[in-house]
Amino acid sequence: MKLSIRTKLLSFIPIMIVVVLLITGISYSFAKGEIEEQIEERLAGQAGETAGNMERELAEHQRIGETLAEIIGEEGTELAEADYAALQERLVQLNEATFGIGVWFEPFAYEEDTEYFGPYSYEDGEAVVYTDEYSTAEYDYPSHDWYTAGVDAGGASWTTPYYDEALDTVLVTTSIPFYGPGDTLAGVISADMDAAQIQQMAENLEVGENGWAFLMDETGTFLAHRDAATLAEDPVLEGISGNFETNGTTLASFADGDAVVSYNTLDQNGWTLGLVLPEAEVYAGVNALLRNVAIIAGILVLLTAAAMFVLAGRITKPIRALNEEVKHVADGDLTRHIQVHTKDETGELTESFNTMVTSLRELVGSVRQSVHTSADAVSQLSAVSEETMASSEEISRAIQDVADGATNAAGSAEQSSQRTSELSDQLTALAAITASLNKQAREVEETNKAGSEQTSQLQGKAEQTDGMIGRVEDVVQELSERMGEISSIVGTIASISEQTNLLALNASIEAARAGEHGRGFAVVADEVRKLAEETSRATGHIRSSMEEIQEKTSTASSEMANARKLSTEQYEITEKTVTSFDEIASRNEQMNLLVAQMNEGINSITKNKEEVVSSIENIAAVVEESAAASEEVSASAEEQLNALRTIAYSAEDLQSSSEHLKKQIERFRS
Template sequence: MNKIQNKLIAIFVSIIVLSMVSVEFFTARTITNTLNEEVAEAGASDNAQLKYMLNELFENYERILERLVVDPKVVTALREETGVTPEIEQQFQQLLKTEEEIGEIFFSTTSGQFSRVPTTDVQVNALDRPWYVQAMEHPDEVYITDAYRHADTNEWALAVAKVVKDGNTIVGVLAFEVALTNITETLEAIHFSYGGVPFVVDRTGVILVHPRLRDESVYDYDALAPIMTQEVGLEKYNLSGLDRQLFYDEVRGFKVGVAYSEKELYASLSDIRKTLIFISVVIILIAIVITILAARRMTKPLERLEEGVSHIADGDLTVQIERTTNDEIGELTTSFNKTIDEMRSILSQVKQSAMQVSSSSQQLSATSEEVTAATEETTSAMDEMAHGASLQAERLDEMNEIMISLEDNFAQVERTVNAMKQLSEDSSASSTQGVATLRSLVEHAKESHTEVTNVADTVHSLVENILKIEYVINTIEEISEQTNLLALNASIEAARAGEAGQGFAVVANEVRALAEQSKVSAGEIEQTIHQVIAQSKTVDHGIARVREFSESQTSVVTETETAFHTIQKATSELNSLIEALNDDFVAMDEAKQGVVTRVEDISAIAQQSAASAEEINASTEEQLSSTIIVSESAEQLSNLSIDLENTVQRFKVD
């Protein structure tokens, strides 16, 4: 009973342990997925907050600079190269008081005249400074430079710069320097979820904002370097032996992100897992105790049954087992008691019958020996007859299988011919359609060639007209030079006339200015016309090449049309041959069916004969076997009757 009890305990404990492990696994997995989603949302939210703050800061600087570059006082100072006027200095000083992060405001003309507020005696070649070069490279936007060390304070700073225009003419660049100390301290003081820390990197990879990595380069850390090649993403890395996650984005070329420690991110998950493990262990221990108690209660009736069976094995059929439960074991106990009663009754009858069997078996043994001798002779003759019939049936079966295989081969060939016929018809239809398509292509190629010729004639005409315009421009330049000389002579005459000629001198100066302007405009027009002439010649050359390609295309299409006609004719001939081959296979199939039918009839008759012979042989062998068995059984029955009588004597039935 201990084995059954141990098996029950092992089964129930295994089921409970497996259930608890499964529940813990799926629960932990669900909690992990939920926590990962929360972490991703928190990272995206914190990153969006940091990105918004930095973007607002940059936009504020842009708004300030956009307002300054259109200020008439600034535009005039740069155009006339007057430097910092008292009005500009007062305006800039007020801005420096309002925006504490702005340390200096400076501007430079396109000729290199440099001014700054507050003013210093340090001479600077502004044309080489990054803020000037990068602003000139991006004239239509406010450009924020990479971070750099301030020459005096050695603190990190960046410049915000934009070109200043007088109308459409660039007259200089205005910029101001922003110290990053207050900005970095403000960003690093923000409290993010899960203990996250801000992370800001400039375009060159210098880390501007981070509690531990500030002033270092991301290229010094292999795990962080990939963020410089991607605009947005999640990067995992290890710092100081701790695994971390960085959610990052990009603002004006600067990488902005929030870094988290995975230990803090998943601290709650570790506590939940510990709680689940503790609960699972407690439940498993309670389940083991309950299972042991239940197993002992279930196996107690089985122990009583085992004791009763032991008495029966010793030959005592007087034993009776008390029923104590109403379950299946109780039903088994009742059935066991009934079985014992039946066995006592049967054994009493067996004792009486054993003596009668012993005498009858001796007579049966003598009779069976005579029948066995006659049956052996009949069996030998039937074996020879059955062997001949079986051999004939086997040969006919082999011939039938060959004919069936031949039938399958004919069917396969017929399917192949039908497929070839269908493919031939499809090929013929495709060839007809291809010929029609090629004819349409020939017509379109001819039309394209005609249009290309017309375009080439038009371009030639355009070049000739442009050359005529060039002649007119030369005439305008000559008139402008003569007008300029006349205006100069008029100015000289007006100077000789004194005050009486001053009005005429003004007019002469205006005429000369107009002449100069006409000459400049004529020169620009002439330069443009030269460019147009050069481009027209390029177009003319390209059209000539297109005309050659068009002629070659028309020739190739015509040759293709001829090839399609040849393919169509060959396909029609192939289709005719396939139809003739198909008719031959139909006739062969009909002849083959007649042969198969006759072979099947012969095979059926042979199989029937073989079956009849085998049945007779089997019956005879069965009779012989039965006779032998009867003889042996009679002898065994005599021996068994003696053994049975001795065996029954050992049981106690009353």
């Protein structure tokens, strides 16, 4: 399928759209990745900071229990119940997160007659309430999980949330064992936190605009959640909690949409603090960026497409005009001329085309003039050849007559010795024959002179033809040189295209180095590179056309060489013809001399008949020699006639070649 340059240029528009969309997608992907990384880092930082704050609060809460464990371990059995109440009240008020504190002695460890002793104080509004209702066998605190956890751990231990019926509160307890003399277990200190307070701590955390926090213990039980009603379970978080490490970030799908979850594990008790931020909020900036980039890309595509339409029109319009003019020139119209309106490569190409047409017009004019001159010369040569050939035929016939006459004279001379009586009549007849022979000899001389002159003219015409052919060869050579100059110009254009291609490639590399700021320039550089490649291909087509023209010029030069060869052969044949005429003239002079001698003999015989016989014998010998010479002259004349026929044939061939060249030249209108 044939595609125009305009179509090829405009075909870059969908490519540009794809590139813009690709760049937009890559930019969006990079921006999304950067924002995701920033959000994750921000969430991780916030989670780490919040976890640190929470750990400090939990550590303060745990430290109260540990402090009380140290005090009770040293003085526990010496303190009265009132002392415990006062001490616990002060400790509860030290930390807002602490809901209650209890001292739980091992059975019979406080007093030998007291099995259960567990003083406990807790907050009730602004007041701290002391109670000993847990010091009963029914409650049996040593059997509770929080107690056994502290005993088993040998240090601080945190429980999962549990419901306390007496307080009607969900608690989280820190259990710390204390020891008496000999490091024997004396009991457990419990420092309780209200689960509602822990929930409040999570709710007070600000996670973006719509985010929320959760707190999960090491068993997967929620201590804090955005929905207090679902505190017991959350299928989504429970499903991903198994993959939780010490800290990190992951994705989760909730009922209200996907979200980014960043979590940290508290070193204090193994709890997991998590921050949840909806993806809609995470990618709000990215989506806004995508809209802006899409709008800018759309505007850029429209502007670039419009610019390419205009540019394609400006590029292809002069090329189409040049193409139309080239078609006219190809049809032989050398009167064409294009106005140059630009100073770019197209303008230079147009100027080169005008120069080429002018050179061709001058060349064709010179060749046409040479062809006309050569045709006239060939016509004259043909006419002269025909006339010379006719004259040579007459000369040949005359020489043959001379030979026949000489033969007859020899026979008469032989009979004269026997017919002396008839000598007078025979001498009279011989005088007449001699007069006729003398006349014919003069005619032969005149004809030979005319033939020699015409042959000289033919030789001159052959020299003129050779000169004309030489001039035609010079013109063809000049045309070949002009074609070489045009090929050089086309090579320069191809070199400029290659340099433009290299510059565009360098610009693309520099644009790539410039990063985001160079992307638009990279697209333009890529378009310039592709235009340079199209220009290179176009110069290749022009170069191919020039090579075809040079091929034709070489063919014309070869034909001129053949014509020159024929002209040289014609000139050589003409020289041989001149030589033949010179030989004929020499033989004719000999024959004239013989005729003169014959006349002298006849006159002498007439005056002295007694010497007739002797003279006749001499005449017979001379006549025999004359006959032999006449035969030689006849043979030379025949050779001259054959040479003239060859010249005539060559002249006809040259005339045919001239007519063919004339028809070829007449195709061009100048």
